[in-house]
Amino acid sequence: MIDKTPNNKAWLFVLPMAMxxxxxxxxxxxxxxxxxxxxxxxxNVRVYVGFEWFRKVLRDPELHAAFLxxxxxxxxxxxxxxxxxxxxxxLMPRRGWAVSATLVVLALPLLIPWNVxxxxxxxxxxxxIGMGGAALTGLGVDYNYTLDRVDAWLTVLxxxxxxxxxxVALLCYSGLRxxxxxxxxxxxxxxASAWSVFRYIQLPKLKNVLVIAVLLRxxxxxxxxxxxxxxxxxxxGNSTTFLSQFLTRLAVGQFDLGPAAAFSLxxxxxxxxxxYVFYTVVxxxxxx
Amino acid sequence: xxxxxxxxVSHSYELARGASAVARKKxxxxxxxxxxxxxxxxxxxxxxxxxxxxxxxxxGILSGLLRPTxxxxxxxxxxxxxxxxxxxxxxxxxxxxxxxxxxTVRDNLAFPLRNRGLSSQHIAQRxxxxxxxLELGPALxxxxxxxxxxxxxxxxxxxxxxxxxxxxxxxxxxxxxxDPHRKWMLRRKLKEIHRQFRHTLIYVTHDQxxxxxxxxxVVVMSTGAVLQRGTPEELFLRPAHTYVGTFIGSPGMNLLPxxxxxxxxxxxxKVGGHELGLGDGVxxxxxxxxxxxxxxxxxxxxxxxxxxxxxxxxxVPLEVTAIExxxxxxxxxxxxxxxxxxxxPLVVKARLPGGEPAAAAVGQTVRVRFAADRVCxxxxxxxxxxxxxxxxxxPSLAAASDAAEASP
Numbered sequence: 223m224i225d226k227t228p229n230n231k232a233w234l235f236v237l238p239m240a241m242x243x244x245x246x247x248x249x250x251x252x253x254x255x256x257x258x259x260x261x262x263x264x265x266n267v268r269v270y271v272g273f274e275w276f277r278k279v280l281r282d283p284e285l286h287a288a289f290l291x292x293x294x295x296x297x298x299x300x301x302x303x304x305x306x307x308x309x310x311x312x313l314m315p316r317r318g319w320a321v322s323a324t325l326v327v328l329a330l331p332l333l334i335p336w337n338v339x340x341x342x343x344x345x346x347x348x349x350x351i352g353m354g355g356a357a358l359t360g361l362g363v364d365y366n367y368t369l370d371r372v373d374a375w376l377t378v379l380x381x382x383x384x385x386x387x388x389x390v391a392l393l394c395y396s397g398l399r400x401x402x403x404x405x406x407x408x409x410x411x412x413x414a415s416a417w418s419v420f421r422y423i424q425l426p427k428l429k430n431v432l433v434i435a436v437l438l439r440x441x442x443x444x445x446x447x448x449x450x451x452x453x454x455x456x457x458x459g460n461s462t463t464f465l466s467q468f469l470t471r472l473a474v475g476q477f478d479l480g481p482a483a484a485f486s487l488x489x490x491x492x493x494x495x496x497x498y499v500f501y502t503v504v505x506x507x508x509x510x
Numbered sequence: 511x512x513x514x515x516x517x518x519v520s521h522s523y524e525l526a527r528g529a530s531a532v533a534r535k536k537x538x539x540x541x542x543x544x545x546x547x548x549x550x551x552x553x554x555x556x557x558x559x560x561x562x563x564x565x566x567x568x569x570g571i572l573s574g575l576l577r578p579t580x581x582x583x584x585x586x587x588x589x590x591x592x593x594x595x596x597x598x599x600x601x602x603x604x605x606x607x608x609x610x611x612x613x614t615v616r617d618n619l620a621f622p623l624r625n626r627g628l629s630s631q632h633i634a635q636r637x638x639x640x641x642x643x644l645e646l647g648p649a650l651x652x653x654x655x656x657x658x659x660x661x662x663x664x665x666x667x668x669x670x671x672x673x674x675x676x677x678x679x680x681x682x683x684x685x686x687x688x689d690p691h692r693k694w695m696l697r698r699k700l701k702e703i704h705r706q707f708r709h710t711l712i713y714v715t716h717d718q719x720x721x722x723x724x725x726x727x728v729v730v731m732s733t734g735a736v737l738q739r740g741t742p743e744e745l746f747l748r749p750a751h752t753y754v755g756t757f758i759g760s761p762g763m764n765l766l767p768x769x770x771x772x773x774x775x776x777x778x779x780k781v782g783g784h785e786l787g788l789g790d791g792v793x794x795x796x797x798x799x800x801x802x803x804x805x806x807x808x809x810x811x812x813x814x815x816x817x818x819x820x821x822x823x824x825x826v827p828l829e830v831t832a833i834e835x836x837x838x839x840x841x842x843x844x845x846x847x848x849x850x851x852x853x854x855p856l857v858v859k860a861r862l863p864g865g866e867p868a869a870a871a872v873g874q875t876v877r878v879r880f881a882a883d884r885v886c887x888x889x890x891x892x893x894x895x896x897x898x899x900x901x902x903x904x905p906s907l908a909a910a911s912d913a914a915e916a917s918p
Contacts (some may be wrong), residue, residue, distance in 0.1 A: 404604040407575050413596040413625035414667060422610045422621075 223257050257483035266463065275484035285485070286470040287322060287460065292444060295379070295464060299443040302383050307435065308389025308428070312420075314395050325395075328388040336385075340452025343381040346451070367454060371461035374454045378462050381449055390435045397431035399423060437497055444493055465489060512677040513551045514572060514588040519581030520544040521567050524528040526579060528808050541567045543734045544580065549678075551586075552708040554701075556725035559717060560757070564716045564734040569680050572712065574598045586675050601670020602680040606687045609663030615641075616650045619668050621682045628675075640672045642700070643706060660692040664699065671707060678710040685720060697724060704858070717880060718758050730754050752888050755809050761841060761859050764815065767886070770807040779808050779885070782846050782856050784826045789883030791897025796887065802880070807888040814881035815860035817842060817870055825877030830860060832872045839864045847875065 258276070261269045276483070279285060314324050349355040358365040367377040379399050405423045414422070447466040450456065456463035469489065473482035521542040526553045542564040549555050557565040568592035570576035571583060574595035583591045590598050610618050619637045644664050651656065656664060663684055670679045697720065704711055715721050721728050722742040730741040746847045749755035756762030769780045777796055778785040786808075788796070818825055827847035834841040839861055846856035858878060870876045886896040
C-alpha cells in the first residue's frame with residue numbers, strides 16, 4: 223500500500239451535517255415507520271400489528287381512486303407544462319431590456335405563496351365576483367368549479383399550469399443560453415433549417431435540463447396539496463382529492479395514525495421508485 | 511475553391527450593434543481597421559496574432575457570420591458581402607469541436623448535403639470518400655458524442671470537405687482543446703488534406719508554431735491591423751515591424767536602441783557606446799533609406815547572436831545574468847556592458863545549441879557578437895533596413911526540412 227497517514231479528523235466535519243440530517247429526516251421517518259406497524263389506541267396504549275395497516279391501505283378502494291386521480295393529474299401536468307415551457311423559452315428574447323422584463327414577469331407566479339395561489343384562483347374562478355368565472359358565465363359557458371367535477375378538475379389543472387410552467391420555461395431558457403454560439407454558427411454554415419437547429423442542437427443540449435424539469439414537476443405535482451385544498455377542498459365529491467389530501471384526511475381528520483403512516487411510506491417509496499426508473503431510462507437513452 | 515479578397519474591410523462591434531447616440535459621442539472602437547487582403551485559390555494561409563487582435567473578427571467576416579462595417583468581400587471576383595454563410599458556401603472549424611451529438615458520424619457528414627437537398631446516392635458516395643480521406647471509415651456508425659476531441663475536430667472538418675464546391679475552409683484556433691501529442695498528428699492531417707483537395711485554407715491561431723508549420727503564407731495581426739504578411743522565412747529573417755520580431759520566435763528578437771554613425775566612409779550602428787559592423791546587405795538597404803532620423807532600433811534574433819570567452823578582444827562585453835537550459839538549445843540572457851543608457855541596462859538573449867558544455871556561466875562576462883548580415887534596423891517600429899532573403903535552398907534541402915517536420 224501507499225504510505226498514507228490515516229486521518230479521521232474528516233469525521234468531525236461530517237458530524238454536524240449528519241446530526242442535522244438525522245434530526246430533520248431520519249428520526250421523523252423512523253417515527254413514521256414506528257407508527258406504521260402499531261395500532262395506537264391512546265396516548266400510552268399501543269398494540270403491535272405487523273403489516274396489517276399496509277395490507278389494509280393497499281386494499282382501500284378510495285385510495286385506489288385517489289391514486290389514479292393523482293397519476294392522471296401528474297401526467298397531464300407534465301404533458302402540458304413541458305412543451306409549453308419549452309415553447310415559451312424558445313420565444314423569450316435573447317438580449318436587451320426585454321430579457322429582464324420577461325424574467326421578472328415569468329418569475330412572479332413562482333414567488334407567490336402556495337396558499338395565496340390557491341386563494342387567487344379560488345376567487346378568480348367564482349362565477350359571481352371572479353374575473354375568470356364571471357367571464358366564462360358571461361360567454362354562456364356553464365362553468366362552476368364548486369358543483370361540476372370536470373370544471374373543478376380543469377380549474378386545478380390550469381392553476382398548476384399557470385403556477386409552474388414558468389419554472390420549466392426558466393430552466394429551459396437557462397439551458398438555451400448555455401449553448402455556445404459556435405453551434406448556431408456551424409448550423410448556419412451547414413445550411414440547417416430552423417427545425418433542424420431545434421431538433422439536432424437545442425433539444426439534445428436541453429436534455430439534462432428537461433430531465434430535471436420532469437423530475438421536479440413530477441415530484442411536486444405528485445405531492446400537490448395546498449392549492450387544491452384552498453380552491454376546492456378536494457371536492458366536489460372526491461373529484462379533486464389527491465393523494466396528499468387523502469393522507470391528511472386519514473392522519474389529521476380521522477386520526478388514524480397507523481394507516482396514515484403505512485400509506486406515507488408507500489407514497490414515499492413510490493415517488494422514489496418512479497424518479498429512479500425515469501432517471502435511469504433517460505440516461506440509457508442518452509447513451510444510445 | 512476560390513480566391514478570397516477583402517477590399518477596404520473594417521469592423522466595429524459597437525456600430526454593428528447600433529450603439530446609442532450617447533455612446534457614439536466618443537469615436538467607436540474598431541476591432542478591425544480598414545484593410546485589403548487577398549488569398550490565392552488553393553493556398554494554405556495562417557492568421558497569426560495575440561488574443562483580441564481582430565483575427566477571429568476577420569474570419570467571421572469571411573465566413574459571413576459578421577457583416578463588415580465597411581468594405582467588400584469578394585469570392586472569385588463576386589461580391590458576397592451581403593450573402594449569408596450558407597450562400598457563400600464556406601466551411602468553418604471552430605475552437606472547440608462542434609458536432610451534432612445525437613447523430614452518427616455518417617449523419618453528421620451527410621447533414622450539410624441533406625440540407626442542400628442532394629440525392630441520397632450522391633450523399634452516400636461523398637460521405638464514403640470523405641470518411642476514407644479522413645480515416646473516419648471505421649467510426650461511421652458510431653454516435654458523434656463517442657468520439658474523442660480530436661476525432662470530433664476531424665469530423666467537423668469533414669462536414670466542410672464533404673461539400674465539393676466549398677469556397678474555402680476556415681479554421682478558428684482548431685487545436686485549442688486537443689491534447690499536445692495529438693495536435694501534431696492533426697496538424698499533419700490538415701496538411702495532407704490540403705495537398706489532396708487543394709482547398710483554400712485559412713487558419714487562425716495565436717500559436718506561432720502552428721501558424722508557421724501549417725501555412726505557406728502567414729498574416730500577422732495586432733490591434734486590428736495587419737503588420738506583415740509573408741512566408742515563415744520572411745517573418746523570421748525580415749520582420750516588417752518590431753512587434754512581429756518579438757511575437758515570432760522563442761525567445762523573440764532582441765531590440766536595442768541604436769544610432770547610426772559614419773566612420774571610414776561606412777555606416778556603423780552604435781549600441782550602448784559600442785560601434786557594431788553591419789552586413790553589406792543591410793548597408794545597401796540603408797543607403798536607399800529616405801528617412802533621416804539617426805535614432806533607430808537594432809533587431810537581432812537570439813539565433814544570430816554568438817558568445818565567445820571573455821578574454822577575446824573582439825565583440826562587446828556581456829554580463830551573463832541567466833541561463834535557461836531547454837535540452838535541445840540553451841538561452842543565455844545577459845546585460846550589455848558599456849555606457850549607461852536610459853531605461854536600464856540593455857538585455858540581450860542568445861539562443862545557443864544545447865548538448866555541448868556551457869560556453870558561459872551566470873555572473874561571468876563574455877564577448878557577444880551579432881551576425882552582421884542578420885541585423886534589422888527599425889524606425890518607430892517599422893523596418894527600414896535588412897539584408898535581402900537568402901536564395902531559396904536547393905530542392906533536396908527543402909525535402910529534408912519537410913521530412914524533419916514530419917517527425918514529432
